Amino acid sequence: ETGVTQTPRHLVMGMTNKKSLKCEQHLGHNAMYWYKQSAKKPLELMFVYNFKEQTENNSVPSRFSPECPNSSHLFLHLHTLQPEDSALYLCASSQDQGGPYEQYFGPGTRLTVT
Amino acid sequence: AQKITQTQPGMFVQEKEAVTLDCTYDTSDPSYGLFWYKQPSSGEMIFLIYQGSYDQQNATEGRYSLNFQKARKSANLVISASQLGDSAMYFCAMNEGTTGFQKLVFGTGTRLLVSP
Numbered sequence: 001e002t003g004v005t006q007t008p009r010h011l012v013m014g015m016t017n018k019k020s021l022k023c024e025q026h027l028g029h030n031a032m033y034w035y036k037q038s039a040k041k042p043l044e045l046m047f048v049y050n051f052k053e054q055t056e057n058n059s060v061p062s063r064f065s066p067e068c069p070n071s072s073h074l075f076l077h078l079h080t081l082q083p084e085d086s087a088l089y090l091c092a093s094s095q096d097q098g099g100p101y102e103q104y105f106g107p108g109t110r111l112t113v114t
Numbered sequence: 115a116q117k118i119t120q121t122q123p124g125m126f127v128q129e130k131e132a133v134t135l136d137c138t139y140d141t142s143d144p145s146y147g148l149f150w151y152k153q154p155s156s157g158e159m160i161f162l163i164y165q166g167s168y169d170q171q172n173a174t175e176g177r178y179s180l181n182f183q184k185a186r187k188s189a190n191l192v193i194s195a196s197q198l199g200d201s202a203m204y205f206c207a208m209n210e211g212t213t214g215f216q217k218l219v220f221g222t223g224t225r226l227l228v229s230p
Binding site for chain 1: 118149151156157158159160161164205207216217218219220221222223
């Protein structure tokens with residue numbers, strides 16, 4: 001595998017379910033990001049991890065819970081979501097020294113909350 | 115606060131023609147970076163080109179060039195010799211400062227359609 005991978009690519013879940021999104025980067029980067037892309041809205045930065053430490057939480061509801069066990073893996077744990085949480089969730093990674101460096105994105109997980 | 119504005123919801127261009135996608139930005143930080151990304155229907159965001167605020171020359175990457183006008187706070191993307199595969203959403207983004215990790219702020223995007 002190369003670049004940034006995300007699984008699953010599509011997910012349908014009920015409001016009472018618990019699920020997790022997975023992201024893995026094979027680029028040797030130290031920073032990883034979660035973004036939310038809703039229809040007709042700009043990408044919204046949700047979380048930033050730098051060397052496994054969360055450095056940014058953009059007022060994201062607690063029903064979204066990130067986890068970064070190492071600098072190559074990033075998870076987004078989902079529970080009791082709302083229909084308005086349906087969106088494309090994109091993971092990205094980048095270098096974090098000097099820069100600025102471009103972010104490399106995964107293909108995204110298309111989430112539908114029913 | 116940062117702000118990125120893309121005023122063209124959609125653009126049409128014929129194959130082999132050049133097209134300019136507009137982007138204006140607002141920041142009070144003298145150090146910033148500007149990025150353009152392409153998002154095909156598959157969903158993945160593909161990095162195209164970068165321009166730093168202190169760069170003296172406009173950035174170029176193959177058929178992509180960035181028309182950077184600092185005084186006007188604009189960073190338009192120019193695609194030369196358009197191809198059918200260029201049909202996609204295009205996003206302008208910016209980050210401020212020189213801290214390591216990048217907090218990118220994105221515009222709403224422009225959908226480009228290239229016709230034969």
